[in-house]
Amino acid sequence: MKFKKLTITKQLTITAFLIITAVISVFAFAYKKASDIMVDKNKKYSTEITSKIKHNIDLYYQEVTNILYNIGYDINTQDYLTASNPEKSYDLSKNLIYMSINMMVIKKDIIDIVIISENGSYFTMEGEYNTVLSLKGQIPDDRKVHNTGFVELTSLNNEGVIAIMYGMYINSAYNEDILGRKIGFAAVLVDVNPIFDEISRVTDNTELKYYLIDKNGNIYSKNDPLGISGNRELIENIINDFENNDIKDTYEINGSRNIVLVDEIPIIQGRIISFMPEKELFAEIDQLRRIVMIVLMVTLISMSVLFFLITNNITRPVKKLISFMDDLKGGSIRDLKKEVQLEGYFEITVLSKEFNSMLREINNLTHRLFETSSKLYETEIEKEKSELAFLRSQINPHFLYNTLEVIKGIALDEGAEKLYEMTNALALVFRYSVKGSNTVQLGEELKIIKAYVHIHLIRFGERLEAEYQIEEETLNVKVPKMILQPVVENAFFHGLEAKRGKGRLTIGSSINGRTLRIWIKDDGVGIEEDKLAEIRSKLSGSAADSRLNSGRDGRIGLFNVNNRIKLTYGAEYGLSIYSEPSKGTEVVILLPAGDEENV
Secondary structure, eight states: OOGGGSOHHHHHHHHHHHHHHHHHHHHHHHHHHHHHHHHHHHHHHHHHHHHHHHHHHHHHHHHHHHHHHHHHTSHHHHHHHTOSSHHHHHHHHHHHHHHHHHHHHHOTTEEEEEEEETTSOEEESSSOHHHHHHHGGGSOSSSSOEEEEEEEOOSSTTTTOEEEEEEEEEEOSSOGGGTTSEEEEEEEEEESHHHHHHHHHHTTTSOOEEEEEOTTOOEEOTTOTTSOTTOHHHHHHHHHHHHTTOOOSOEEETTEEEEEEEEEEGGGTEEEEEEEEHHHHTHHHHHHHHHHHHHHHHHHHHHHHHHHHHHHHHHHHHHHHHHHHHHHHHSOGGGGGOOOOOOSSHHHHHHHHHHHTHHHHHHHHHHHHHHHHHHHHHHHHHHHHHHHHHHHTTOOHHHHHHHHHHHHHHHHHHTOHHHHHHHHHHHHHHHHHHSSOSEEEHHHHHHHHHHHHHHHHHHHGGGEEEEEEEOGGGTTSEEETTSSHHHHHHHIIIIITTOSSOEEEEEEEEEETTEEEEEEEEOSSOOOHHHHHHHHHHHHSOHHHHHHHHTTSTTHHHHHHHHHHHHHHOTTSEEEEEEETTTEEEEEEEEEOOSGGGO
């Protein structure tokens, strides 16, 4: 049985069931979406925190690197490493003590500074020579600073301290006899705890837990908050998933699901891993879910109680409406003037009003049809007005053409070559404007534009140069007549006229698919941002609106060309303008190029 043939009571029951199902589905979807958003925000936040930590580690490393370079190439270190006998080395070591104390004051995290010469003598402030000697082989012999990863110190003074050793081999920099030769090794042992103090500061008031993994796979975290420092298998699984781009959404750690992010720390050839307990992240959402479930249950019970009242208040006025419609079927046209009065819920009242206004709506639709026809008629009128405005803009070219011919003759007789050239070019433009059809090939249009530009080249002299970037395939495309001259004129009078110094005008054309693209570009004074926005608004409006507003702007030629193109070819074609103050202006004209009649 089709749904529409069921009684309203059954339909309402089914509808209520579907609504409840939809509400539950929406809630489930919203909860899932909120969870995803929380996870994404947490990842973004963790990424930002990690980025700050990486930046601080980079700065930390750079400080240690600078200190190590200062130590290695200090004159005292160089003298110590090249000393010829133990007595001299001993005397020079006193200077190293002062230097080391200064360095350790500058960087309080330094545990020890160790310097080892090629002849076996060494210097150490805190007795970590054996530690450095055991790690020395991990440092590449390329005279650059490298680190060895985490190391637990075993000396009496620093037992149990976790440190990173930064070391480098040193060349002779002052002794000309052995200049550039390797003379020893220098290392700085740095406490790792300050790095985690910085991490604690950055992650204060958050549930994020951070672990550092050095290049040897050693795990370190202050206080080991998740108790996983000894669980190398878990860390290795996470690192493998990261390297294979297969990182899981969550990992179970000690019975709790955690969102895990891994990031590289290239500066120490290690990684940093952040852990966010899922339980902490979703605590507020879970509380909201419980509240919504309670509200949903109360709502279902309330809906069951009210359902019968609602059904009765709906079915009674509907039955009355059906009876009224049956009376209309058997009555005359005059019965359409009657109105039905329905009482009930707001929707029933609206239904009654809408039904009673149905006949009145016919008159409204008729009125709208008339308005639509009027607008179409107005559009045609605007098209004719635009064409008429274009014709009026020619300023009686027949008379001017005849006058120009007389001026040409006088200029030729008087030997005024520039005047002759300007008059000849202007006569060519006027003759072109009064003869021929409304559409021409782009090549013909460009010929006239070159004549027009030539006039201004004579006028501006060395202050102006023109360039043409015309693709051969565009020359035969049909375009509306006299669409380029107003745009070029705009470039002269609004762009190049006010420019100090030499100006440049570029005219180009190309075909992209079925669209002809013509551009006119100048490097003049440009257009201010507010004025540019106003011009663009007029160009992007309807042809009628642009026509009404064009007379208020000095660029009426642009708007007339834009109107002609849009009225002829449609809204997708026309003018676009781009400009920056003091840099110039570019006007782009788009015309159809793919139609057979245009090629």
